[in-house]
Amino acid sequence: MTTTARPRKVTLRDVAALAGVSVATASKALNGKDQVNEETRRRVVDVAERLGFTPNTLAQSILAGTSGTVGLLTNDLDGRFSLPILMGAEDAFGAGQTSVLLCDARDDAIREQYHLRVLLGRRIDGLIVVGSKTDPRPSLGQKVPVPVVYTYAPSDHDADASVVADNVRAGSIAVEHLLATGRRRIAHISGDVTYAAARDRAAGAAAALAAAGLEPVGRVRYGSWSEAWGRAAAGVLLDEGAPFDAVVCGSDQVARGVLDLLRDRGIRVPDDVAVIGFDNWEPMTSGARPTLTSIDMQFETMGRRSAERLFAALDGTDAPGVESVEPRLVVRGSTVASA
């Protein structure tokens, strides 16, 4: 056990003393104010460097009334969606001087409330709340003294600012791509029906089909977000005998299961049947045979936009309301042979 007595933090006072000036002068010198002799400045800067002086941001904050810190309150730290969102946000903030305080509430209102208190105590300048599902979530209320942006899950209150993925549009894009590749008999195997994401994607897909004057092949088959369900549902679909030349799948995992079963049954993809998923989750898309065409929900962009809107709100230039991020089609081998 090394009892390396950590030295007391070096303060501006120390620097000033050793440089033979007052604290105020030292402060000015280090902050590039122009009311200080060039030589004096050099001396101060030099001493500061030598002492390894790091200004105490806390003290600055308490004075400035703004902490240069935002809270990131997530309910989906184990899920794979909050991570890219987090990265996008961290990215947008990192450019400036803003640091991120991360909290995980695990979908527990009590824990959320607790973390909120802590964050407010730390005088965060703003807050981003990441939901665990895309369904609207309860607002934190209007009494929170800093701007709040809800992302992934929108707030259920109109006056709040939210950034969400456009799942309806994603559904349409999927179907439009299949139509563009000449498919006409399109089935739909989705995930857990209690998720708005599943229902929204289905709605978008249905709308695109209807717009093309086509009927879907059977109803949307809801189940769970798993490969096993994809396999099972695809099996049932085949056994029912209605011909189809494409399957829209609720997620990449479901799509993966569908691909596996089609392969088992000797059905060629994409020649006989095209398959498309959602999320563009690399481990799933790249490992599939053939590689999986998917709709990327642009989570990183969502994170970045959330950060940007938070800044805007701080400037007082943000309009409340829900903002959708446009999804993006990524074409691979499961819909186009050459891809």
Place this chain on the structure above:
Amino acid sequence: MTTTARPRKVTLRDVAALAGVSVATASKALNGKDQVNEETRRRVVDVAERLGFTPNTLAQSILAGTSGTVGLLTNDLDGRFSLPILMGAEDAFGAGQTSVLLCDARDDAIREQYHLRVLLGRRIDGLIVVGSKTDPRPSLGQKVPVPVVYTYAPSDHDADASVVADNVRAGSIAVEHLLATGRRRIAHISGDVTYAAARDRAAGAAAALAAAGLEPVGRVRYGSWSEAWGRAAAGVLLDEGAPFDAVVCGSDQVARGVLDLLRDRGIRVPDDVAVIGFDNWEPMTSGARPTLTSIDMQFETMGRRSAERLFAALDGTDAPGVESVEPRLVVRGSTVASA
């Protein structure tokens, strides 16, 4: 655009004034000191509640000299390993009063240095550094004025504190499990040889085989951490003709590829060949057919231990050095039929 002029933060002064007492009394009342009349306290608490008073942690910190904040500097935010580590740490901290400042350095030394400065400026009490690979990484040096714990990737400096996964042990556990299920001819398909994790696991596996007086089936086949590589390598292995009854795979993804190819070739798992992976990554293990036996590296435990050691270091009761976390075998259908 709602220009809701945000009200000035309510301070202890405001509370005291409205309660008709001095700041000092208000402070004592709210902090449960026993030198205050019960009725006065009630009144103060009441006013505080009504005003939505939240004590300014920054002000407290500046005084206490400790911020109740730790830095979490990761280089693998996009990878899937840092996330569970982060959760474990967040968990351990959350119990107390500690908040986490998250930074992503993306394996860039410049960015890392920059973030370090910012974090120190914010007077973090300690720092956890998460690597992107398991290979040792350069130490931040001994001049950092707060305790540092390196995790996932250990520091290359002996005097530093590190928490790592025991990949060698993991390799042994994998082989021992296969031996326990009666396998004797064990092949090994791994990932990217430039990763210490791949080499360590192979070393552990080889040692366990040797201890049992067995020879491996061919050399370790290194490649990449992908399903495609797993398929390709398994194909080659079969084509070479040397009989084998088990395959240790460098990761769950590789294992997934191996399983797929064996299935294609009509080889039954686990009857003819057992397959085992590493990481116990749920999307991979549960989607596989059969479900995949895997070694869980206990990332969450690593995060928790890192947090605990950081606390210990703050108390001055931590011994430096590398600590390994024991991996855990999770048995599923790819090694045991009934599982």
Place this chain on the structure above:
DNA sequence: CTGTTAGCGCGTTCAG
């Protein structure tokens, strides 16, 4: 150009 003074929000003596 430099030093002195005041004060940010809070906790903690120490008198009253």
Place this chain on the structure above:
DNA sequence: CTGAACGCGCTAACAG
């Protein structure tokens, strides 16, 4: 039991 005064590290306003 209560309140006035001081200090934490720093910056802004004002004097010198």
